Amino acid sequence: MSRALTPDSIAQQIEHLEYRNLAFIDGQFVPARSGKTFDTLNPATGKVITQLAACDAEDVDIAVKAARRAFEAGVWSRMAPAERKAIMQRFADLIEENCLELAILEAMEAGKPISECFNVDIPDTANTIRWHAEAIDKLNDAVTPTDSGVLSLVTREPIGVVGAVLPWNFPAMMVGWKLGPALATGNSVILKPAKLTSLSTTRLAELAFKAGVPAGVLNVLPGMGSTAGKAIGMHPDIDLVGFTGSTEVGRMFLEYSAASNLKEVLLECGGKNPQVVMPDVSDLKTVASNVLAAAFWNMGENCSAGSRLIVHRSIKDALLEEVLAQLASDWKLGDPLDPQVNLGALIEESHMKKVLSYIETAKNEGLTLLIGGERVREESGGYFVPPTIFDDAMPESTIVREEIFGPVLAVMTFDTEEEAIALANDTCYGLAASLWSNDLNTVHRMSAAIRAGTVTVNCFGEGDITTPFGGFKQSGFGGRDKSVYAHDQYCELKTTWIQLG
Ligand SMILES: NC(=O)C1=CN([C@@H]2O[C@H](COP(=O)(O)OP(=O)(O)OC[C@H]3O[C@@H](n4cnc5c(N)ncnc54)[C@H](O)[C@@H]3O)[C@@H](O)[C@H]2O)C=CC1
Numbered sequence: 001m002s003r004a005l006t007p008d009s010i011a012q013q014i015e016h017l018e019y020r021n022l023a024f025i026d027g028q029f030v031p032a033r034s035g036k037t038f039d040t041l042n043p044a045t046g047k048v049i050t051q052l053a054a055c056d057a058e059d060v061d062i063a064v065k066a067a068r069r070a071f072e073a074g075v076w077s078r079m080a081p082a083e084r085k086a087i088m089q090r091f092a093d094l095i096e097e098n099c100l101e102l103a104i105l106e107a108m109e110a111g112k113p114i115s116e117c118f119n120v121d122i123p124d125t126a127n128t129i130r131w132h133a134e135a136i137d138k139l140n141d142a143v144t145p146t147d148s149g150v151l152s153l154v155t156r157e158p159i160g161v162v163g164a165v166l167p168w169n170f171p172a173m174m175v176g177w178k179l180g181p182a183l184a185t186g187n188s189v190i191l192k193p194a195k196l197t198s199l200s201t202t203r204l205a206e207l208a209f210k211a212g213v214p215a216g217v218l219n220v221l222p223g224m225g226s227t228a229g230k231a232i233g234m235h236p237d238i239d240l241v242g243f244t245g246s247t248e249v250g251r252m253f254l255e256y257s258a259a260s261n262l263k264e265v266l267l268e269c270g271g272k273n274p275q276v277v278m279p280d281v282s283d284l285k286t287v288a289s290n291v292l293a294a295a296f297w298n299m300g301e302n303c304s305a306g307s308r309l310i311v312h313r314s315i316k317d318a319l320l321e322e323v324l325a326q327l328a329s330d331w332k333l334g335d336p337l338d339p340q341v342n343l344g345a346l347i348e349e350s351h352m353k354k355v356l357s358y359i360e361t362a363k364n365e366g367l368t369l370l371i372g373g374e375r376v377r378e379e380s381g382g383y384f385v386p387p388t389i390f391d392d393a394m395p396e397s398t399i400v401r402e403e404i405f406g407p408v409l410a411v412m413t414f415d416t417e418e419e420a421i422a423l424a425n426d427t428c429y430g431l432a433a434s435l436w437s438n439d440l441n442t443v444h445r446m447s448a449a450i451r452a453g454t455v456t457v458n459c460f461g462e463g464d465i466t467t468p469f470g471g472f473k474q475s476g477f478g479g480r481d482k483s484v485y486a487h488d489q490y491c492e493l494k495t496t497w498i499q500l501g
Pocket residue numbers: 165166167168169192193194195223224225226228229230231233244245246247249250252268269270271302303351403404405
């Protein structure tokens with residue numbers, strides 16, 4: 001089993017760390033055909049960790065051919081469901097056994113706090129793979145109630161070769177969300193991690209192979225979006241692409257699909273998520289701790305981050321007092337490899353500069369800075385921005401309108417329920433929302449009125465593995481991650497109509 005999380009265990013694991021820096025294609029680690037590599041950096045120090053294979057269209061094509069061969073041969077797509085299930089369960093076991101190593105790779109490459117990686121991200125990845133594995137032999141197909149004299153079957157078949165193009169903010173967890181249902185339903189997969197965070201993903205590919213996922217079924221190609229990512233989007237023999245990332249690049253995948261083979265596209269994109277606090281809430285301590293988690297979990301580099309706090313005027317001052325007190329006592333920014341830290345580094349220098357420029361814009365637009373607002377720990381060479389809260393935000397304020405993907409919370413007030421709903425929905429996004437009220441009628445009315453894929457009531461979160469995750473409006477398109485609904489998305493539905501004699 002994986003070891004406990006202590007400074008000693010982390011240091012010992014780092015001493016023995018090996019990087020899987022090549023592409024994983026057809027059951028083997030291989031360099032990019034061009035021989036090109038790129039640097040991957042530790043955002044907490046600004047230093048290079050290692051070089052990775054820079055895959056491009058040629059590598060994607062080789063991987064797709066291997067994936068198609070495996071699919072047609074049926075080594076996975078037609079494997080007995082119980083056997084496929086057992087292999088995926090072994091894969092989940094191996095993820096758990098190697099939790100510390102995977103958590104360190106994530107913390108080093110993404111700047112995420114190691115305690116989060118170790119206690120949340122990697123266990124969630126294992127759990128997702130295991131949960132989808134267990135669904136394999138529990139979901140039935142259908143016989144439809146049609147005329148006598150006919151036997152009408154509706155069956156699900158794997159769609160074929162699936163591309164998965166992933167973001168840097170939850171590298172392993174997003175592998176789980178895409179790979180779990182895609183593999184469970186018998187597909188072959190071409191997976192491209194974000195350029196900034198490939199090391200946990202290449203290691204996961206190795207663990208999947210060790211667990212028994214046959215050669216060619218899972219291929220991992222590190223590389224740039226504009227080369228490897230685009231080649232996946234444009235490839236004529238990929239049947240579906242599952243994408244998580246910015247809305248801007250999500251749009252490109254729709255264009256790639258239209259310009260190539262009309263592959264299906266599932267998009268999980270950005271969010272500008274409201275946290276609405278009604279005046280009847282009694283436990284401001286609990287509200288405050290959730291407001292902070294919503295805004296600053298993963299340094300706010302989270303598509304479901306609750307970056308707009310919409311609070312009733314009568315309780316705003318009391319809530320903000322509690323928020324600031326808990327921020328001071330419960331949130332520690334520092335080295336992501338320190339198990340006590342719960343705020344790490346932002347992903348890269350250019351992203352930090354973007355976040356800081358939003359902060360400057362908010363100051364220039366006259367919002368009231370309550371805390372944070374400047375880069376910290378610069379001497380480390382890393383990209384650290386502390387939790388930053390602006391009061392007196394307006395619907396037209398830039399930090400209210402645009403996704404920042406950093407630790408910046410905008411606070412707005414309202415007087416009536418109608419006003420709160422209008423503010424919550426005043427965005428082109430619709431991924432998530434949280435709502436606080438002790439009144440059942442208010443909860444029903446408002447959760448129905450808020451346009452978002454997930455509304456959490458009296459808590460912040462993303463549901464669990466049983467609940468679908470994805471967005472309304474420009475937050476998403478084509479489907480959902482997690483839950484049994486995700487299985488259907490990676491399948492074609494086939495009708496077989498049998499005229500009986
Ligand atoms: N919804 C979410 O979870 C995420 C949202 N974002 C948003 O996107 C912003 C930019 O972050 P990025 O990592 O640059 O996200 P991105 O959307 O540019 O990248 C996501 C994935 O798409 C690939 N990609 C990039 N350009 C591509 C192209 N032209 N063709 C095909 N694939 C391409 C990337 O290599 C990566 O694997 C963030 O600041 C944030 O606002 C970023 C990551 C996750």
